[in-house]
Amino acid sequence: MHLRRKVWEILDFTRKDDRASRIFATGMLALIFLNVIAVVAGSVKGVEARWGAFLHAFEVVSVVIFTIEYLGRLWACTADERFHGGVAGRVRFAFQGMSLVDLLSILPFYLPFVHADLRSLRALRLLRLFRIVKILRYYSRLNLIRRVFEAKKEELILTSILIVLLLVVSSSVLFYCENPVQPDVFSSIPATMWWAVTTFTTVGYGDIYPVTLLGKLFAGIVAILGIGMFALPTGILSAGFVEEVQRTKACSRVCPHCGREIK
DSSP: OOHHHHHHHHHHTOOOHHHHHHHHHHHHHHHHHHHHHHHHHTTTTHHHHHHHHHHHHHHHHHHHHHHHHHHHHHHGGGGGGGGGEEEEEEEEEEEHHHHHHHHHHHHHHHHGSSSSSOOGGGGGGGGGGGGGGGHHHHHHHHHHHHHHHHHHHHHHHHHHHHHHHHHHHHHHHHHHHTTTTOOOOOOOOHHHHHHHHHHHHOOSSSSSSSOOOOHHHHHHHHHHHHHHHHEEEEEHHHHHHHHHHHHHHHHBOOOOOOOOOOO
């Protein structure tokens, strides 16, 4: 039981002052970044042709390390009171968000060993990029992003609904304005939504645009509204980051034992 708890403390980085935990976390961070670089570089034909054997060997070594890490977490997780209960506790741990990320990061390597025709599933190799999400385990500051989204989720949901409503309304109105003169371009409301998206985001590829006077007038209104609508989530997230940073600083000035302010 003592060994299991020690392994869990190292793997889960529960003690920031533990040297073994820091070394393990630093090593895993470096391995994750190198894996992402290897996946990106492997998509270049020249690099794949010259360094393909090395990249494959690095992939095998990385998967072995990530697999040992995953199995080690699965074995030692019962040392945490949240996952007590033997098999039941390990099942709860296996369905945690980060545990699923750990599994998805190694799953593409083992797929070819399944006795089935997996040629149509080659796209699943992109799941290797899930390894970059594992950074959240070892860099606690990135949890700030998660806390901000959790604190502002209601406001973000509301603005998302408003954006979708504006997208549907603008696409519908412009469809009825332009369809009589451009039936091939504005062929349906879903097809017109592509114009609405590029207008909202101020990209404006120019592949689809209004030519009627009424359509141009409404398109100008939509462009102005789109700038304002997309500025709303930005302001909400910015305010959330400021609030969360201030809350973190305030908590850091409080003694964790007595709750008094540290001067």
